[in-house]
Amino acid sequence: MNTDGTSQRNLTNNPASDSWPAWSPDSRSVAFQTNRDGNHEIYVMNADGTSQRNLTNNSAEDVVPAWSPDERSIAFRSDRDGNWEIYVMNADGTSQLCITGNTAADNLPSWSPDGKHIAFASNRDGNYEIYIMDANGTNQRRLTNNLAEDDRPAWSPDGKYIAFSSNQDRNHEIYVMNADGTDPRRLTNDPADDLWPAWSPDGRSIAFQTVRDGSWEIYVMNADGTKQRNITNNPAADDTPTWS
Numbered sequence: 001m002n003t004d005g006t007s008q009r010n011l012t013n014n015p016a017s018d019s020w021p022a023w024s025p026d027s028r029s030v031a032f033q034t035n036r037d038g039n040h041e042i043y044v045m046n047a048d049g050t051s052q053r054n055l056t057n058n059s060a061e062d063v064v065p066a067w068s069p070d071e072r073s074i075a076f077r078s079d080r081d082g083n084w085e086i087y088v089m090n091a092d093g094t095s096q097l098c099i100t101g102n103t104a105a106d107n108l109p110s111w112s113p114d115g116k117h118i119a120f121a122s123n124r125d126g127n128y129e130i131y132i133m134d135a136n137g138t139n140q141r142r143l144t145n146n147l148a149e150d151d152r153p154a155w156s157p158d159g160k161y162i163a164f165s166s167n168q169d170r171n172h173e174i175y176v177m178n179a180d181g182t183d184p185r186r187l188t189n190d191p192a193d194d195l196w197p198a199w200s201p202d203g204r205s206i207a208f209q210t211v212r213d214g215s216w217e218i219y220v221m222n223a224d225g226t227k228q229r230n231i232t233n234n235p236a237a238d239d240t241p242t243w244s
Contacts, residue, residue, distance in 0.1 A: 003200070003220070003243075005231030011049035020240050022065045022074075023047075024091075027244040031055075031065035031074055042076050042093075047244070055093030066109045066118075067091075068135070075099075075109035075118060086120055086137075099137030108152055111135070112179070113159045119143070121151035121164075130164055130181070143181030154197045154206075155179070156223075163187075163197035163206055174208050174225075187225030198241045199223070207231075207241035 001008040012018040016036035023030055031044045037054070040061045045052040056062040060080035067074055068088075075088045081098060084105040089096040100106040104124035111118055116135055121128050125142065128149040133140040144150040148168035155162055156179075163176045169186065172193040177184035188194040192212035199206055207220045213230060216237040221228040232238040 001231070003205075003231075005218075005233070008232070008234075011045070012052065018043075020064050021242050022067055023242050023244045024067050025069055025071050031067065033063045033065065042074065044074075044091075055089065056096065062087075064108055066111060068111050069113055069115040075111065077107050077109065086118065088135075099133070099135075100140070101137065102140075106131075110153045110155050110162075112155050113157055119153040119155060119162055121153060130162065132179075143177070144184065150175075152196055154199055156199050157201055157203045163199065165195045165197065165208075174206065176206075176223075187221065188228065194219075196240050198243060200243050207243065209239045209241065 018034045042056045086100040128151045130144045152165045174188045196209040218232045
């Protein structure tokens with residue numbers, strides 16, 4: 001759809017579930033997860049929905065793709081080793097490599113704009129927190145530290161901030177913090193759950209998913225949390241926004 005919610009159109013049409021779209025940095029391709037092969041795999045297609053092709057082919061679950069800024073790699077999570085880990089593969093699906101190597105659940109990768117780091121969520125310390133690591137999986141370290149669930153990290157285009165969702169206020173809200181984990185601050189404040197933040201390319205807006213209108217909708221707000229507005233207005237469930 002357009003950024004104001006108009007011209008909503010279907011790119012995939014499959015009896016299976018196609019979800020978690022991720023635009024390539026040049027806006028020419030969309031990666032997504034689908035269970036059309038019996039379990040979730042990572043697919044990629046042209047921006048108009050044509051040329052849908054499978055990148056992973058594994059009996060485990062391969063989900064939540066995230067493009068590297070140079071478009072050469074795609075990070076994703078997989079449970080092929082018995083627990084959720086972060087993997088990275090070439091954009092054509094070759095050279096799939098586990099980069100976290102932890103017995104806990106590591107989820108939801110997000111690349112830094114310079115491609116040097118990946119933020120992710122992990123419950124290795126008892127509850128979900130936001131972590132960061134070098135793009136090759138080294139130097140893994142925690143950014144958040146509280147008793148709530150902090151997850152769904154999203155790096156700002158200028159690399160200065162990481163947006164995330166947290167239930168430290170009893171329900172999930174959108175927060176933002178400096179990229180080093182300092183100065184976390186809440187952007188939304190609603191009794192409903194607000195999830196899945198996604199920055200606009202110019203860094204001025206954040207799209208997110210919320211159920212505050214009775215069904216899951218996509219909202220957009222200014223990067224400081226002001227002017228929150230619904231752009232889907234659909235009784236069906238709309239989720240996981242991504243910007244071209």
